[in-house]
Amino acid sequence: MPDKLYFASDYMEGAHPAILNRLVQTNMEHTAGYGLDPYSEAAREKIRAACQAPEADVFFLVGGTQTNATVIDALLRPWQGVVAAETGHIATHEAGAIEFGGHKVLTVPQIDGKLSAETVARCVEAWKQDDNREHTVMPGMVYISQPTEYGTLYSLAELEAISAVCRDAGIPLYMDGARLAYALATPANDAALPDIARLCDAFYIGGTKCGALLGEAVVFPKRGTAPHFFTIVKQHGALLAKGRVAGIQFDALFTDGLYDAIGRTAIAAADRIRAALAEKGYEQALVAPTNQIFVILDPEKAKALSGKVDMGFWENLPDGRVVMRLATSWATTGGDVDRLIGVL
Amino acid sequence: MPDKLYFASDYMEGAHPAILNRLVQTNMEHTAGYGLDPYSEAAREKIRAACQAPEADVFFLVGGTQTNATVIDALLRPWQGVVAAETGHIATHEAGAIEFGGHKVLTVPQIDGKLSAETVARCVEAWKQDDNREHTVMPGMVYISQPTEYGTLYSLAELEAISAVCRDAGIPLYMDGARLAYALATPANDAALPDIARLCDAFYIGGTKCGALLGEAVVFPKRGTAPHFFTIVKQHGALLAKGRVAGIQFDALFTDGLYDAIGRTAIAAADRIRAALAEKGYEQALVAPTNQIFVILDPEKAKALSGKVDMGFWENLPDGRVVMRLATSWATTGGDVDRLIGVL
Amino acid sequence: MPDKLYFASDYMEGAHPAILNRLVQTNMEHTAGYGLDPYSEAAREKIRAACQAPEADVFFLVGGTQTNATVIDALLRPWQGVVAAETGHIATHEAGAIEFGGHKVLTVPQIDGKLSAETVARCVEAWKQDDNREHTVMPGMVYISQPTEYGTLYSLAELEAISAVCRDAGIPLYMDGARLAYALATPANDAALPDIARLCDAFYIGGTKCGALLGEAVVFPKRGTAPHFFTIVKQHGALLAKGRVAGIQFDALFTDGLYDAIGRTAIAAADRIRAALAEKGYEQALVAPTNQIFVILDPEKAKALSGKVDMGFWENLPDGRVVMRLATSWATTGGDVDRLIGVL
Amino acid sequence: MPDKLYFASDYMEGAHPAILNRLVQTNMEHTAGYGLDPYSEAAREKIRAACQAPEADVFFLVGGTQTNATVIDALLRPWQGVVAAETGHIATHEAGAIEFGGHKVLTVPQIDGKLSAETVARCVEAWKQDDNREHTVMPGMVYISQPTEYGTLYSLAELEAISAVCRDAGIPLYMDGARLAYALATPANDAALPDIARLCDAFYIGGTKCGALLGEAVVFPKRGTAPHFFTIVKQHGALLAKGRVAGIQFDALFTDGLYDAIGRTAIAAADRIRAALAEKGYEQALVAPTNQIFVILDPEKAKALSGKVDMGFWENLPDGRVVMRLATSWATTGGDVDRLIGVL
Secondary structure, eight states, X not given: OOOOEEOSOSOSSXXXXXXXXXXXXXXXXXXXXXXXXXXXXXXXXXXXXXXXXXXXXXXXXXXXXXXXXXXXXXXXXXXXXXXXXXXXXXHHSSTTHHHHTTOOEEEEOOBTTBOOHHHHHHHHHHHHXXXXXXGSOEEEEEEEESSOTTSOOOOHHHHHHHHHHHHHHTOOEEEEETXXXXXXXOXXXXXXXXXXXXXXXXXXXXXXXXXXXXXXXXEESSTXXXXXXXXXXXXTTOOOTTTHHHHHHHHHHTSTTHHXXXXXXXXXXXXXXXXXXXXXXXXXXXXXXSSEEEXXXXXXXXXXXXXXXXXXXXXXXXXXXXXXXXXXXXXXXXXXXXXXXHHO | OOOOEEOSOSOSSOOOHHHHHXXXXXXXXXXXXXXXSHXXXXXXXXXHHHHTOTTOEEEEESOHHHHHHHHHHHHOOTTEEEEEETTOHHHHSSTTHHHHTTOOEEEEOOBTTBOOHXXXXXXXXXXXXXXXXXXXOXXXXXXXXXXXXXXXXXXXXXXXXHHHHHHHHTOXXXXXXXXXXXXXXXXXXXXXXHHHHHXXXXXXXXXXXXXXXXOEEEEESSTTXXXXXXXXXXXXXXXXXXXXXXXXXXXXXXXXXXXXXXXXXXXXXXXXXXXXXXXXXXXXXXXXXXXXXXXEEOHHHHHHHXXXXXXXXXXXXXXXXXXXXXXXXXXXXXXXXXXXXXXX | OOXXXXXXXXXXXXXXXXXXXXXXXXXXXXXXXXXXXXXXXXXXXXXXXXXXXXXXXXXXXXOHHHHHHHHHHHHOOTTEEEEEETTOHHHHSXXXXXXXXXXXXXXXXXXXXXXXXXXXXXHHHHHXXXXXXXXXXXEEEEEEESSOTTSOOOOHHHHHHHHHHHHHHTOOEEEEETTHHHHHTOTTXXXXXXXXXXXXXXXXEEOGGGTSSSOEEEEESSTTSSTTHHHHHHHTTOOOTTTHHHHHHHHHHTSTTHHHHHHHHHHHHHHHHHHHHHHTTOEEEEOOSSSEEEEEEOXXXXXXXXXXXXXXXXXXXXXXXXXXXXXXXXXXXXXXXXXXXXXX | OOOOEEOSOSOSSOOXXXXXXXXXXXXXXXXXXXTOSHHHHHHHHHHHHHHTOTTOEEEEESOHHHHHHHHHHHHOOTTEEEEEETTOHHHXXXXXXXXXXXXXXXXXXXXXXXXXXXXXXXXXXXXXXXXXXXXXXXXXXXXXXXXXXXXXXXXXHHHHHHHHHHHHHTOOEEEEETTHHHHHTOTTOOOOHHHHHHHOSEEEEEOGGGTSSSOEEXXXXXXTSSTTHHHHHHXXXXXXXXXXXXXXXXXXXXXXXXXXXXXXXXXXXXHHHHHHHHHTTOEEEEOOSSSEEEEEEOHHHHHHHHXXXXXXXXXXXXXXXXXXXXXXXXXXXXXXXXXHHHHO
16 A cells, blocks of 8 residues: 655655755764854855845744744834734734734735735824824734745735835834745745845744754844844743754755755645646635645545545635645655645 | 863754764654654653653753743743742843743742752742732742752752642742753762652753753643643744654653763763862862862963863852853763863 | 813713712721722622622722733633624724733624624634644633623623623633623613623723723622732732722712712713704714714814814714714713704 | 821822812813823923923823833833842832733842942943843843832932943933832932932832822933833823823822922921830831831730731841831821820
């Protein structure tokens, strides 16, 4: 009997072998802790170069929720909240981590997981026009994800428009890049890292879901954006004693184009699956161009397929059908895709 | 020219090779996230067995400050604070992480980093006797470290006495075991893991400073001690998506006595260094039996030695001399110790 | 030139004269602080009697936002949030006070400011059915206002249905009664204080907007519902040193039916205004039966009328017209209403 | 049988009659809420004049713990804590209100309740010199009380020295003036309101314990010191809907020298009591010059006297004797003092 196929998520394996190799090769070296080691510094330099942001402050944290909570806490003042799509990760699946830090998530409507510049502008303007605004939470920053929780992408023009609204309002724009590799590798994408660094005041380059064991690289393109961020990271319990564990991985990710290659592998696999689904007449809930595929199945088909393929449950539709999520990653092989297409 | 010697801390290298090997061997396996994988489950079972606590709830977090903040937040109610030595890690070097979570650290006097049962009893009793107690923060749990921040150890009798005071008062006893391997491996130690599990309501078995890349294993010996702890972990940004990264490491640490062996290696090295220091007439600031050595040097000697040995600065003495800390670990070889003794 | 008419809100004057008289009469008496005085105790007893809740814990706080934040913080555990209408006061006009305390407000849809039992049940059930629920904030209590922010009322049947859902789910129901006097005095109302005490786990009887200088009486019908609430009140900065300032006022409010009388005065005035508006052909945005009246005006009319009547701005309509709020209170005289009707 | 004498505290009565009269006289006037009324504005102007701080931002809050928590939260950034004497009110009797807001109280040694400039400088310097300072909480502001919790006073020279240390370090100095009237009225005092306004970055002029029903006036001598403070006040539940209740009282307190007169009455009474105690051979635990008297009694005497005089218990001495506190206020009459001296 053939093995089961694994498409449930993009964090089901360890690390990309090139990353793990670097951890093995450097294992017995002695280095300073807390990110002060040469590997972390090298990784910071490579990230600055990739972002064309030579002055950027770069920090390595462990996971996505932690990174969001820490950055948002660092950028907001007490009277401010963070504007996010009602489907945003911070608004839904972070167990109240932002509120634990004392801040309100100001949710606004979205389309396919995306905010529009108009929505952000309307939110900011509504606060400004409200005679009772001092009794309410001020929109103090904007949170977006690239790709979004639905796998969709902001175009460069859309990012420029949102950034312009934020700068006009004097509030920072923050991008959650948990799966940024997959955005960057999508052929349709026109927002490269330097664009993101130019348009955002803070963002993170995801490691955990893009081939690392763990780790997220926070980038503040403008030096000094978040004063005493090191202490805030510590206060949030987000400071690794062996900081090099993240630094070495990001050094590897930004050496010889590994981060790009990881993205391309996943996107190529996802594109083949999407094409096969379309060809075979499957309906997709949302045609997003990145590494997540949302296929609509009737219950019997979902059950049968689940016996062969490990998928993620997404949601039940009112008509009784179910949306399942397939995710590809650096670990998805051409053979895996062939076999998946074979059982569809 | 010989390489520098590294004794600055116990987290200057990667992981013990046996741990790293397990990460490599398992790297391409597909597992569920968030600690639901079989390696995490196996590690939990081995820890339960080592603690003789078959009902224990076991969770894997990333680092020490994070673990302290998360456990303390889970165990305290809003009107309570955590009692700690004025030298306790949570009171000094965690950047206010406990207060960030809304809780007061109620500091009390210590001797060589240790609390006594009498001190704890006095603190609890003072609150009970205070007519204004409802205007103050109630002592709601007790935090101790084994070994302490000064490398000293609680004896079994001392732990039993503190535990008795806590149980009498109806408040939990929590032990920070960041360096627990070194306590357990010290010949003079008489408090084994099952004793700790019997006497504490929560504790953590340190990984980061005891041979892992990262990771701390939180143990609640009594099932259900901290309801919804998984969600609290997530809320604190402490939940690893690839939870197996911690699980595999703890599985390795609790296989074939690795955790014990790591402790013994470090203690043997530290004992040899302490003996050599005594023999050569060096004064030690505190004779603690675990993996940390506190040697008093005059400034010139400190400077000279620092050129050859990477040590940690501990404190300046009023008489102008300086206390330097040497720490051993699993990575300290007999040759390192020989060379260190040679340059002393 | 006649004086301007004041209908902008129900907290534009000092206190009902009977209340102020009691403050004057008792002014030179010596009493214990922090609510331990005999007036506070008498007020507690009268409130218990009025609620037919002889075991109730009763506390006097200062203002509405403070009371909401304190009670919600006392009733929620860290992994829980409070369910509220998206228009609820805690979700909109409390400057993030709930989030400041670390808790998420879980907003759900409303109709005329009201939650339905079905909506609450759906929210609770959705959490229970969600495979990822441990990554999300658990609905841990339900917040409603009586009357709502729109002046509408829950019927007894509606309250019973919501209460049943909450009890079935094992989560407390909390009612914000900032303007409760006006609900109780509305002829159509069928939910009396004993009903509220029977159906809610916590509620407050509003003083500030119902004739007192300040003060809100928190009632936990079941003794011991919120352990150490006194300390939590202090921690929230909500404890009055001269606690009798609130106690004397509530003692007066619950003596000789003053709280009822205050409500009736306001409702009678509001009913006359509503009838006059209808008769004169004014459109009302929402016909709520309590002390707030929402009249739709075209801009010229709004401007002209604002010269004579101090009203509250409510919102701009898409068609260019504006909704203005008129509020009555204990201080609204029949003459004020006559004059207002005269200028409409 | 003569009535009991009341010296237990300075908040056992209502308000000074002149204050209550103003509340009565203005009761039926219609004013805007939230401190936007003309009485609050008049009070602000009078306070600015009394402080010789024409640009000052002045806000009226309700009570002391609330005011401390709100001001400290407004002035600290996340990586900072507040330096306070280990006996400071915020460190002991505020139920953890500062920590509830996420901030650490950095306690330092005191003498008779007072901090010295040297102690503050040492604390600031220790942080600067600490190589691990980024792992610790930065001293971000200094909290002092005038008079202190022990009734002692800072001299002008002492305040100037502390202020100089703070300004040199770039951190604000905040004074808790819960009983400021009694400091200002003490003959030995040489720090007047304009001095305080010149030397502190924030302070509050206490109302609750100085003759008002409630209310504390926060003064930021430099305009804009605490941005969006109104919203922070609201977020802390500290905003009075009927803001005039505080404004009218402070308007009265700063009209015709009432605040000074209240202080003088209390100090004259306290001075007479202290003199009588000395003459009759009583020992005082601490000779503080303000309105609190700390007398040492043996248990039988304490019991006997307590039957005639309502005093506050302060502490038990190791030798079995007890320290009782007598407090005077605006409400203490010459007759009260005569009778007290008679029974001593």
